[in-house]
Amino acid sequence: MRNRLLSGPYLVWMALFTLIPLVIVLYYALTDSATGSFTLSNLAALHNYFPIFLRSVWLAVVSSMICLLLGYPVAWRIAQARPSRQRFLYMLVMLPMCISFLLRTLAWVSLLEDTGIINNLIRALGLRPLPLIRNSGAVVLGMVYNYLPYMIMPLYTVIMKIDRRLVEAAQDLGCDGRRVFLKVTLPLSVPGIVSGITMVFVPAVSTFYISQKLGGPGTALIGDVIESQFKAAYNPNLGAAMSLFLMVLVLACIAVMNKFTGEDERVATV
Amino acid sequence: MRKIASRAFAVTLAAMLFAAALGFMRARAEGDDAKSGEGTTINVYNWGQYISDGADGSIDVNAAFTEATGIKVNYMTYDSNETLYSKLKTGGSTYDVIIPSDYMIARLIREGLLAELDFNNIPNYRYVDEAYKNTAYDPENKYSVPYTWGCVGVIYNKKYVDEADVGGWDLLWNDKYAGKILMFDNPRDAFGIAELSLGYSLNTEDPAELRAAADLLLKQRPLVQSYVMDQIFSKMEREEAWAAPYYAGDYLTMLRENDNLAFYYPREGFNLFIDAMCIPAGSDNKEAAEAYINFMCDPSVSGQNLDYLGYSTPISGAKDYMDPALAASEVAYPSEETLARGQTFLNLSDKTLQEMESLWLGVKTAGGSSGLIYAAAGIAAIIIALAIIFIRRRRKLARRRSMYSK
Numbered sequence A: 001m002r003n004r005l006l007s008g009p010y011l012v013w014m015a016l017f018t019l020i021p022l023v024i025v026l027y028y029a030l031t032d033s034a035t036g037s038f039t040l041s042n043l044a045a046l047h048n049y050f051p052i053f054l055r056s057v058w059l060a061v062v063s064s065m066i067c068l069l070l071g072y073p074v075a076w077r078i079a080q081a082r083p084s085r086q087r088f089l090y091m092l093v094m095l096p097m098c099i100s101f102l103l104r105t106l107a108w109v110s111l112l113e114d115t116g117i118i119n120n121l122i123r124a125l126g127l128r129p130l131p132l133i134r135n136s137g138a139v140v141l142g143m144v145y146n147y148l149p150y151m152i153m154p155l156y157t158v159i160m161k162i163d164r165r166l167v168e169a170a171q172d173l174g175c176d177g178r179r180v181f182l183k184v185t186l187p188l189s190v191p192g193i194v195s196g197i198t199m200v201f202v203p204a205v206s207t208f209y210i211s212q213k214l215g216g217p218g219t220a221l222i223g224d225v226i227e228s229q230f231k232a233a234y235n236p237n238l239g240a241a242m243s244l245f246l247m248v249l250v251l252a253c254i255a256v257m258n259k260f261t262g263e264d265e266r267v268a269t270v
Numbered sequence B: 001m002r003k004i005a006s007r008a009f010a011v012t013l014a015a016m017l018f019a020a021a022l023g024f025m026r027a028r029a030e031g032d033d034a035k036s037g038e039g040t041t042i043n044v045y046n047w048g049q050y051i052s053d054g055a056d057g058s059i060d061v062n063a064a065f066t067e068a069t070g071i072k073v074n075y076m077t078y079d080s081n082e083t084l085y086s087k088l089k090t091g092g093s094t095y096d097v098i099i100p101s102d103y104m105i106a107r108l109i110r111e112g113l114l115a116e117l118d119f120n121n122i123p124n125y126r127y128v129d130e131a132y133k134n135t136a137y138d139p140e141n142k143y144s145v146p147y148t149w150g151c152v153g154v155i156y157n158k159k160y161v162d163e164a165d166v167g168g169w170d171l172l173w174n175d176k177y178a179g180k181i182l183m184f185d186n187p188r189d190a191f192g193i194a195e196l197s198l199g200y201s202l203n204t205e206d207p208a209e210l211r212a213a214a215d216l217l218l219k220q221r222p223l224v225q226s227y228v229m230d231q232i233f234s235k236m237e238r239e240e241a242w243a244a245p246y247y248a249g250d251y252l253t254m255l256r257e258n259d260n261l262a263f264y265y266p267r268e269g270f271n272l273f274i275d276a277m278c279i280p281a282g283s284d285n286k287e288a289a290e291a292y293i294n295f296m297c298d299p300s301v302s303g304q305n306l307d308y309l310g311y312s313t314p315i316s317g318a319k320d321y322m323d324p325a326l327a328a329s330e331v332a333y334p335s336e337e338t339l340a341r342g343q344t345f346l347n348l349s350d351k352t353l354q355e356m357e358s359l360w361l362g363v364k365t366a367g368g369s370s371g372l373i374y375a376a377a378g379i380a381a382i383i384i385a386l387a388i389i390f391i392r393r394r395r396k397l398a399r400r401r402s403m404y405s406k
Helices: A002-029 A041-080 A083-098 A101-112 A117-124 A136-161 A164-172 A177-188 A190-205 A209-214 A222-231 A236-258 B002-031 B061-069 B081-090 B102-110 B123-127 B169-173 B187-198 B207-223 B232-237 B248-257 B286-296 B299-309 B316-321 B350-365 B370-405
Strands: B041-047 B072-078 B145-157 B181-184 B224-228 B243-247 B261-264 B270-277
Touching (some): A002 A236, A041 A083, A041 A190, A041 A222, A041 A236, A041 B350, A041 B370, A083 A136, A101 A117, A101 A136, A101 A209, A164 A177, A177 A190, A209 A222, A222 B350, B041 B286, B061 B072, B061 B286, B061 B299, B081 B102, B102 B270, B145 B187, B145 B232, B145 B248, B169 B187, B169 B243, B181 B207, B181 B232, B187 B207, B187 B270, B187 B350, B207 B350, B224 B232, B232 B243, B232 B248, B248 B299, B270 B286, B286 B299, B299 B316
Parallel strands (some): B041 B072, B181 B224, B181 B243
Antiparallel strands (some): B145 B243, B145 B270
């Protein structure tokens, strides 16, 4: 009884700011903009944007994978360090997040632009400037840069908790370093990998600011289209339908990822 | 000992906070003297970079208004008429003064989103030139007071763009400058340019003509660096881009930062616009808002404000307060002969607007390498499916093994 009371404020919060908005999104997605009557035409219009959905998912998957490859060694190394050192290293990982996300992305713009810092340097050396900005690569770079801490955090927490005795037992039984990693450390860090990928993938797939600043006209993501529907085109119905579909897509992706973990270590879906 | 120290610290802190609060209250009380509009704050929602804000020794218009009337100004900006429209339509925010363009004013009037102005509170309206009264968008002069007017032309960088390529809208379709061309990020201006290039009216409602314009924009897309509005300032000034269509007044602002920039009015014709001040229906401070509009129509304010902005004034008397070079500028005040090529936007029917919006979205999102993306997605799906099957099998095996070992 007491526990239920304690969770009360949060449940009210959830109902007001998560459930009701979701119902509103659903309502807009299923109604016509002019008459307000029930229609499926918004959902039917989604097929025009299928390539953009795919592009968003693709770029988000690529950035999650790169984050994993970059983040895992870092998380592992931090978990191995002395405890006092660990706190310091962990803080270093978190440090970029103290600066506004928008500012960090804009900083990348001024680095990568045709007249940016890097290209000016290249030009000063007498070489041809590189096309660094306005392509998918730059968008992936922006995503990896911004979301890498979200990958390292859960990985670090999970790897740190791995029982050292299991590693020692494997070594005692004759495993070399590579096999200890493959047979003990890696399988035990799967929950961290899955929640890390989820925490990178979900914001990456719905981002719009990064692709607007670092991408070109050809790299519009679904977040950009949704933003334009609400901000400029004033077609909230189509925007809501897109958001709804994106939500389903994200839930499906999380469900797939949960297949990789055991029964008791699933990532919460909502 | 430590405890005492921390308590002493807490007491000092509390005392400091109290003193600060007292000082703040006194400052508030002192500010509350005579002026009539004291205590009211109006929300002004204007285009970005569209008011003289005190930079480079210019007049700070909002501060001057607060000084004159005591009314505080909460100033916010938007980057296109369409953004403004969405904000008004979504509700939730109340604005007291907005400055949309002609065609958007007509649309807002049609949808009942504007309040009728009380011209008794705007005596300075008498300074506005007759040419900017009884306009097509507000034929009875009930809802709007002109703020500026101007034209759309092409801004280019003399350092990179060949003079031979200059003169028409086709510069923006010239693949010599691929990746260095900017384009409007709003459907009305972008379609307007395509329609002028094709020789159509700016206000065509013919679906076939709209589609042809969209096709032309699609053809331009691979050459476009970005679709932008206010970002154009920094991109042109830093030479990140070399050619862009934009408003003449903003060219004069950019020219101050980079004198390699040049400007022309395309031979096929161009858009001539009036931006006017309106009060949205539901404004809480209508009288204060009217005072603001009145203040803006004061010839000396308009003159100093537009002297900084570079846009053209609808109040001839204001030219006396401007830099004479600007008042004589062919860019800000084109000759009758040039102006004859200008066309104004009229409001379009809802059906055409919707059609244009969806064509515009198509232009902006047309898939580049969608075939490759489909292939990649297919391969990824197969890999994931295989991985899931593999893991399930292993898990089943492991379970069976552990059953036997028990």
